């Protein structure tokens with residue numbers, strides 16, 4: 652089968668189209684013929700092996716997972732002997748997590764990481780949901796504990812996670828403020844945001860003490876600026892963006908180390924998010940999608956052999972929502 656493989660960390664040119672063996676499902680796995688895959692910020696960080704500390708998990712000298720890509724949608728071709736809830740022919744979607752393998756014609760995935768594809772979405776739209784949608788769901792519902800009537804600010808509202816987070820925050824009953832650049836103001840408003848801050852003209856950090864939850868998906872602001880806009884008992888959810896940006900690394904590191912020790916003196920809840928793929932979250936996303944409450948936005952679509960171009964576009968950090976690969 653054809654797949655996008657990577658044998659050393661580096662720029663998009665290290666991603667190449669190659670002929671590899673079609674995987675064979677283990678007893679608890681399903682073999683999926685991939686129809687579409689989606690890119691995430693994770694893919695370009697993993698491609699470059701950035702930050703270096705993450706190589707402890709991803710492979711020290713070269714990527715442990717040779718075939719790249721996490722999010723996929725497709726049709727089940729075969730199932731392992733112990734698989735019970737999925738059958739050949741089922742349309743499914745999922746996130747492979749650190750195992751990767753989605754930028755390929757076929758992928759083997761544990762049954763626990765796939766769910767039935769939302770019936771009303773195309774494979775491209777379904778592939779755009781898993782990692783970004785789970786991040787939005789866990790960030791707002793679990794980490795942020797968003798309740799009806801809460802005021803929620805989303806920094807990075809026009810990105811892959813942000814466009815889904817705006818919609819999910821509305822589902823949770825929040826009043827939503829989205830932060831994005833001028834060209835995306837109309838998009839973010841159309842997704843349901845009650846207020847939109849154009850960061851090229853205005854600074855959301857001036858809006859002191861107003862928000863119950865701040866969900867930061869950019870990592871370009873200091874902890875002080877992010878906390879300033881929270882109510883005294885508000886929650887700050889950090890997606891991890893700051894960890895990848897030299898300039899704002901200091902904040903999260905301070906938080907994780909001394910911040911914990913100082914917790915009794917810090918009124919705000921501050922949570923660094925670690926997304927965990929799984930069927931339960933996928934089922935929740937499907938339910939919202941099928942009810943018309945959650946629609947993925949696709950910026951661009953590329954064929955499989957153009958994954959390097961797609962990653963280069965995404966790592967410019969101004970993609971409008973999702974970049975998708977049609978296999």
Ligand SMILES: NC(=O)C1=CN([C@@H]2O[C@H](COP(=O)(O)OP(=O)(O)OC[C@H]3O[C@@H](n4cnc5c(N)ncnc54)[C@H](OP(=O)(O)O)[C@@H]3O)[C@@H](O)[C@H]2O)C=CC1
Pocket residue numbers: 691692693782783786806807808809810811812813830831832833835850868869870871889890891892893895924925926927965968969970971972
């Ligand atoms: N912790 C976890 O498990 C996970 C963490 N993440 C992290 O979440 C972050 C967001 O991911 P994702 O949405 O996929 O990324 P995207 O690349 O899709 O989004 C980037 C967005 O950031 C916006 N942006 C860029 N500069 C600014 C700025 N100065 N102010 C406000 N917004 C800005 C852009 O909007 P515009 O073009 O309008 O400027 C763009 O839409 C990433 O850092 C990613 O690593 C993601 C998934 C899981």
